[in-house]
Amino acid sequence: MFTKTLISLIFISWSFCSTTLECVNTDKNMKPQILLFTCQYGSGHKMAAQGIVESLPNYSVAIVDIYDEPLNSIDPFRKSFPAISVENIYNKIAKNENNYLLNFFSNIAPRSLLWQRIKIEHLLESYIAKEKPDMIISCVPLVDSMLLNVSKKLDIPLLVISTDIDISWFAYGFDKVNFETDINKFRITFPYSEKYFKKRNSFPKWLLDSIEYNFGYPTRASFSQSADESTLNEIRKKYSIADDENIILIMMGSNGSKATLEYAKLLIGMTEDQIRKIDDKKIHILALCGDVKQKENLELMKRLNALNSSRYKRNKIVKIQAIPKTHQIAELVSLPNLRTVISKPGGSTVNEMIKKRIPMVYHIQGVPLDWERGNMEYGETRSFGKRFYLSKTTNRKNRDNLINVLRYTFLLKQKLTSTYEADIDFSENLRKALREML
DSSP: OHHHHHHHHHHHHHHHHHHHHHHHHHOGGGSOEEEEEEOOSSSHHHHHHHHHHHTOTTSEEEEEETTTTTTGGGSTTTTTOGGGOHHHHHHHHHHTTOHHHHHHHHHHHHHHHHHTHHHHHHHHHHHHHHHOOSEEEEOOSSOHHHHHHHHHHHTOOEEEEOSSSSOGGGSTTGGGOOSOOOTTTEEEEOSSOGGGOGGGGGSOHHHHTTEESSOOOOOOGGGGSOOOHHHHHHHHHHTTOOTTEEEEEEOOGGGGHHHHHHHHHHHHTOOHHHHHHHOSSEEEEEEEOOOTTSHHHHHHHHHHHHGGGSTTOOOSSEEEEEEOOOSOHHHHTTSTTEEEEEEOOOHHHHHHHHHTTOOEEEEESSSOOHHHHHHHHHHHHTTSEEEEEOOSSOOHHHHHHHHHHHHHHHHHTTTTTOOHHHHOOHHHHHHHHHHHHO
């Protein structure tokens, strides 16, 4: 009798557990609830957030713009004059590439946020307590020390994922935090090895124990996948790309419209002898112009395409092709004859190109942005690319410098066959961290 009762209890328990597990796998409401804080300052945070969400199919992830929702009230303009919010002002200045002014504000903004620490923590606590997530992930800089205080108070794990190789801005304010934390309650990720990070010693000692090195960067899933040949053939056909052409992708969109034009003029104005210093093939330049439904972007496209028959053209082997924004960047840079990408050294762009093993020309107008400098310096240290300062005038020296930089990055393409950074599995590291922290 006892044996039959025991067998019945085991069977009932097994049936209950099976039903419960099935519910966890099929009922969306049973998935762990993740609150993912991001922002709209530039596009890098948005791309990183996408990479994080794509890595967590078995979690329910709510993406929240931290400045648009919980911290809306700390922006002096947003409520009454949303068109001139601090975020919009930042993006406007970035579009004009006034890096001196952005660097100036970058020294003021962090202090301003720390002065409002008590208010910010109160706003974050109210918002998070209402949402009741199982875990918080932040890919927003500057406010993470405040998020740590709140998450500790609410007993919710916090994972900070850097969207730059230099994590200084994500560790800002932690010297004001006066308690130690459990690694299963708080972690901050470092994309690659600590030995390339010069400012590590400036962190509080307790924070070093919470850093997870070689975690990888939250690149979008398409950059971890190989493009199939049929897709590549469709792209070749779409953009009329020939086998005897080297491809250069200029990727700054409307945020760098003036710079895109200058690069196109420099390249179209090279003599054939100058081009042969770079490589002996023809050059097909694809220049992204952003959303061409916008008048200024459509005008940029027309001006770029007009260069092919303009007074700037001095050769028959360079072709400029202006194209609208596309969601197939990962597939474009998978083309075997794409030799380099010219772009700003933003975190997502630099790391997505590392993932695809594509060398970069790091575009600099005036001075680098403070928070992008680390991406560029790391890329140069590891031979993933080289910086190029674009001067205001299209002159011979400027063109000669670009020839030298392009010659270097073209040669790099042959060497980037194996890099440990490209092989790091960010998605698996993220899922492992969540399993340990939840």
